Amino acid sequence: MALQRTVARLVHIGTDLGVKNNARHFKTAAVLCRRSAPLGPMPNEDIDWKNLEALEKYCSYTRYLRIAEEASNKEVWWKTYRKHVEQKSDKDFKPVDIGLPHCRPSRLKEVRERRKVMKENKKNPELERDARLRTFRIPLDQVKQEWEKTNGPYHIQRLAEHYGIYRDLFPMAYFVPRVMLRVAYGDDSNAMVHYGNHLSPSQASSAPHISFEAEENSLWTLLLTSPDEHLQDGEQEYVHWLVGNIHGNAVCSGDVLAHYVTPFPAKGTGFHRYVFILFKQDAAVDFSSDVRPDPCYSLQQRSFKTLDFYRKHEDLITPAGLAFFQSQWDNSVTSTFHTLFNMREPLFEYDQPPVYHPPQKKYPHGQPLRYMDRYRGGKEHTYGIY
Secondary structure (H helix, E strand, O other): OOHHHHHHHHHHHHHHHHHHHHHHHHHHHHHHHOOOOOOOOOOOOOOOOOOHHHHOOOOOOOHHHHHHHHHHHHHOOOOHHHHHHHHHHHHOOOOEOOOOOEEEEEHHHHHHHHHHHHHHHHOHHHHHHHHHHOOOOOOOOHHHHHHHHHOOOHHHHHHHHHOOHHHOOOOOOOOOOOOOOEEOOOOOEEEEEEEEHHHHHHHHOOOOEEEEOOOOOOEEEEEEEOOOOOOOOOOOOOEEEEEEEEEEEOOHHOOOEEOOOOOOEEEEOOOOEEEEEEEEEOOOOHHHHHOOOOOOHHHHEEEHHHHHHHHHHHOOOEEEEEEEEEEOOHHHHHHHHHHHHHOOOOOOOOOOOOOOOOOOOOHHHOOOHHHHHHHHOOOOOOOOOO
């Protein structure tokens, strides 16, 4: 109303002065200044700008970054120009955590326990003397146990991401291995499986020894698969070992769905990844559709896909442990194909293309003295004097 009264007064003043065209422009501009109400709340609309001292202070730069990140990730009703133009790709979607839930202990509790241990260590004269003389030693087993409880699962997760385990087995998903899976080959357990180490097919010829911490009444599923080994379809895998409904940590008590088969990386294909995955079951699972015949030496029946297996039983199983190694061809792979699979061994070789030579010139300039040797028919070069 105030704007209309102002425009009316300007119209009257313009009429008295004889300026009619300008009055028409004033009226048009007033009509164009009308704006529609926003579709939702505007940013910082709830802030009382007249009383800024009453606002909550951040008190630290870390807290400011956290609150700013939460505000930027919050869904809003408006869209930027980039959101209108660009289309979301697979990279824009964040992977989903499908692992076991983890409740981190209170930071205050951790600090109190650490201070308590420090006070006890300061009262120990033997520790003080060893630290002063630089003879103090910490047992490696204690360091490993502490690593497994604190940063170990996250380090294993980063290694699995580096080797592309989640990308090939669980697209757009990942899990943090909360249960430490220990795998050892050989009678004396001299060939351990860590996280990407190299083992030959001869070392992994028989089923390994599996150990992990589990409650007595818990149920587990153990899987050994290779995402790089399939000879016909790059999206498929070969299952090497599958045991379900394992009671506690006794693998021998479970139902063998696919008996163990040694790794068989084809010659000329480089290193292959072999992944052990430990699933925790909420209850007993019916694996009748996943059972392979015993013995099973058919590559077609050994074809497998971890993602399909997990989607089929995702309501009852959750990935909890992880270990993997790499292996490449050796002489035992030949006997595996001939004896077990009763087939010819596939060989992959690189065909060297012929050397390209540009058209020969009659008077080559800037060429070496043996310019003619590259155009001779024989394989051996002749070194004449010319």
